Amino acid sequence: MTLENKLGINNSAELAREEEKISKLKAMKLYENSIVEDHEVGKFSGLSKIHAFLFDEIYDFAGKVRIVNLAKGNFRFAPVMYLEAALKHIDDMPQSTYDEIIEKYVEMNIAHPFREGNGRSTRIWLDMILKKELKLVVDWNKVEKEDYLLAMERSPIKDVEIKILLKNALTDQIDNREVYMKGIDASYYYEGYNTYKSEDL
Numbered sequence: 001m002t003l004e005n006k007l008g009i010n011n012s013a014e015l016a017r018e019e020e021k022i023s024k025l026k027a028m029k030l031y032e033n034s035i036v037e038d039h040e041v042g043k044f045s046g047l048s049k050i051h052a053f054l055f056d057e058i059y060d061f062a063g064k065v066r067i068v069n070l071a072k073g074n075f076r077f078a079p080v081m082y083l084e085a086a087l088k089h090i091d092d093m094p095q096s097t098y099d100e101i102i103e104k105y106v107e108m109n110i111a112h113p114f115r116e117g118n119g120r121s122t123r124i125w126l127d128m129i130l131k132k133e134l135k136l137v138v139d140w141n142k143v144e145k146e147d148y149l150l151a152m153e154r155s156p157i158k159d160v161e162i163k164i165l166l167k168n169a170l171t172d173q174i175d176n177r178e179v180y181m182k183g184i185d186a187s188y189y190y191e192g193y194n195t196y197k198s199e200d201l
Contacts, residue, residue, distance in 0.1 A: 063114075087113060143165065
């Protein structure tokens with residue numbers, strides 16, 4: 001089933017290709033233009049702006065909290081009825097240390113606030129927090145896809161693995177465009193396009 005989109009595409013593979021192309025171009029513009037205010041870094045409002053910027057040409061729901069329940073494999077993301085409370089909780093979480101930042105990232109992944117495009121927008125959001133608080137970002141070139149997927153899958157129960165994995169990939173090249181864009185390039189492998197199960201409300 002292909003997600004309803006502004007491009008009028010009804011083939012999942014074609015939509016995936018167009019979505020990747022457009023979101024990469026928008027991600028580059030996002031890199032060059034500051035759309036997230038400093039006080040929004042680490043907040044859902046900042047993440048919402050990132051998501052809206054990346055996907056507004058593709059989806060009507062860009063930047064908007066999802067209204068369907070989502071699951072991936074056997075894992076269910078935060079139910080819609082608890083999503084608002086979950087996002088407020090994440091907003092209030094501290095982010096002054098590396099561990100606190102990754103814990104916040106894990107919680108946002110569990111919340112999974114958008115219908116599609118969570119991985120790309122949340123990795124940019126994570127790097128913005130790391131950059132602001134620690135003057136570091138993740139060099140996604142150093143993160144193996146399978147290791148990341150497994151660590152994120154297990155992170156709701158035990159986040160030690162993802163903390164170690166990302167810590168080993170930290171870099172102080174916070175203004176390096178290639179390092180930034182790698183988080184976008186990897187997105188399709190990380191997100192697994194159209195693999196969600198959803199229940200429309």
